[in-house]
Amino acid sequence: MSKIGVMTFWTSQFNYGQLLQGYALQAYLKKQGHEVYIIRFDSILSKIKEKCLLLFHGKFLADIKQKKLRKFNDFRTMNITYSNKRFGTYQALKSNPPKANYYIVGSDQVWAYMRNLERRHGYLLKFGTAKKLAYAASFGRDELKDDKNDYYLALKEFSFIGVREESGKEIVNSLGYNATWVTDPVTLLTAKEWRSIKADIHLPKNGKKNIFMYTLANESQNQLLPDIKKTLSREFNMYYTNSSEVPDNKCTLYPSPNEWLAYIDNSDVVVTDSFHCTMFCIIFNVPFVTIERENGKGMSNRLTSMLNRIGLIDRYTPCNSTVIMNKINEFPNWDNVNKTLTEWIQISKQQLTQNIK
Incomplete structure (x- = not known):
C-alpha cells in the first residue's frame, strides 16, 4: 500500500465535474488498497481575485446562497479525504511538502496557462521528493506559450504522464517525453x-x-x-x-x-x-x-x-x-x-x- 497525494482543483462550490473527478480518482485508488488524499493547495492570490470578481458583479450574497443549496461541502465531508494542512502558497508546499510516496497531478485543466507562477509550479509538482505522475492532466489548449521551458524542466521528473486529450499528448511529445492519452477519472468507476x-x-x-x-x-x-x-x-x-x-x-x-x-x-x-x-x-x-x-x-x-x-x-x-x-x-x-x-x-x-x- 502506498500513500498518495493528489494535486487537482478542489475548491469549487458549483463545478460538479471538478468535484466528482477528484472523488473518482481517489475512490478508485482507495479500492486498489492505497491511502489517498487531495492536497489542499489553494493560491491565496487566486482566492482574493475570485472574491473580488463576485463583489464587482454584485453577486457575493448570491454566491453564498448558491453554496448552501448545492451542498458541495457536505459531499466533501462525507466522501473525500483531504490533507490536514492547507497550502496557501507554493513556498508552503516547497518548504514543508505533503508526506506521500507518490504525487499525482490531475485531472481537470491543471496545466492550463497560468500567469500565476505559484499555481503553475504547484501543479507541475515542483516540490517534495515523492515519485511524480500525471493522470488525465489537461492543458486546455493546443500549444504551450512562454511556459514551455517550465514544462520541459518539470516533466523530466515524472515517471508517468497521462493526459486527457490527444492534443495534450502532442504537446508532451513535442517536449521530448512520452505521454499516454487516458480516460477521465470519472470513468474509473462503473x-x-x-x-x-x-x-x-x-x-x-x-x-x-x-x-x-x-x-x-x-x-x-x-x-x-x-x-x-x-x-x-x-x-x-x-x-x-x-x-x-x-x-x-x-x-x-x-x-x-x-x-x-x-x-x-x-x-x-x-x-x-x-x-x-x-x-x-x-x-x-x-x-x-x-x-x-x-x-x-x-x-x-x-x-x-x-x-x-x-x-x-x-x-x-x-x-x-x-x-x-x-x-x-x-x-x-x-x-x-x-x-x-x-x-x-x-x-x-x-x-x-x-x-x-
Missing part, C-alpha cells in the same frame, strides 16, 4: 458505483419526456441559451441548472452533487456544454446532445477528441435550437460505444496501476 451515491429522485411520467439541461455558461455569457430553453420547454419537462462562476437566477434547480447525478441518469435526454456532464451521459448510456460553448470554443478539444475516439462526435453540435431538436431524436449505438470505451478504460487503469507499487 455506472453501478456512481448509482450507489446518486440521490433518490423520481421525475414525472406525464406523457412528456424529461430533459435535463446543464451548462457551464449562463445566459449573459451565451445569449443563445434563452431560445434553446424556450424551445425545449415546449416539448419536454425541463430541468435547468448552470455552473457559471457568476451566479444568476435563471436556474430552475440547484442540485447537490448526488442530485446532479440523478438528474442525468433519470432523464430521457440531456443537453449540455460540459465535458463531465457528457462523460456521465456516456457512463449511464443516457441520450445526449453536447453543444458548442460560445464563450469557450478554445477548450472544445477535450470534448471533440474524446467523442471522436469513442465514435460519438455526431452528438457535438452548434449552439442552435433547431439543430439540437433534430439531434435529440437520434440515438447512439451504445453497444459499440461501451465496447470502445471499456477497452480504453482498461488500458488507462493498467497504465495507472503499474506505475504505483
Whole structure:
C-alpha cells in the first residue's frame, strides 16, 4: 500500500465535474488498497481575485446562497479525504511538502496557462521528493506559450504522464517525453458505483419526456441559451441548472452533487456544454446532445477528441435550437460505444496501476 497525494482543483462550490473527478480518482485508488488524499493547495492570490470578481458583479450574497443549496461541502465531508494542512502558497508546499510516496497531478485543466507562477509550479509538482505522475492532466489548449521551458524542466521528473486529450499528448511529445492519452477519472468507476451515491429522485411520467439541461455558461455569457430553453420547454419537462462562476437566477434547480447525478441518469435526454456532464451521459448510456460553448470554443478539444475516439462526435453540435431538436431524436449505438470505451478504460487503469507499487 502506498500513500498518495493528489494535486487537482478542489475548491469549487458549483463545478460538479471538478468535484466528482477528484472523488473518482481517489475512490478508485482507495479500492486498489492505497491511502489517498487531495492536497489542499489553494493560491491565496487566486482566492482574493475570485472574491473580488463576485463583489464587482454584485453577486457575493448570491454566491453564498448558491453554496448552501448545492451542498458541495457536505459531499466533501462525507466522501473525500483531504490533507490536514492547507497550502496557501507554493513556498508552503516547497518548504514543508505533503508526506506521500507518490504525487499525482490531475485531472481537470491543471496545466492550463497560468500567469500565476505559484499555481503553475504547484501543479507541475515542483516540490517534495515523492515519485511524480500525471493522470488525465489537461492543458486546455493546443500549444504551450512562454511556459514551455517550465514544462520541459518539470516533466523530466515524472515517471508517468497521462493526459486527457490527444492534443495534450502532442504537446508532451513535442517536449521530448512520452505521454499516454487516458480516460477521465470519472470513468474509473462503473455506472453501478456512481448509482450507489446518486440521490433518490423520481421525475414525472406525464406523457412528456424529461430533459435535463446543464451548462457551464449562463445566459449573459451565451445569449443563445434563452431560445434553446424556450424551445425545449415546449416539448419536454425541463430541468435547468448552470455552473457559471457568476451566479444568476435563471436556474430552475440547484442540485447537490448526488442530485446532479440523478438528474442525468433519470432523464430521457440531456443537453449540455460540459465535458463531465457528457462523460456521465456516456457512463449511464443516457441520450445526449453536447453543444458548442460560445464563450469557450478554445477548450472544445477535450470534448471533440474524446467523442471522436469513442465514435460519438455526431452528438457535438452548434449552439442552435433547431439543430439540437433534430439531434435529440437520434440515438447512439451504445453497444459499440461501451465496447470502445471499456477497452480504453482498461488500458488507462493498467497504465495507472503499474506505475504505483
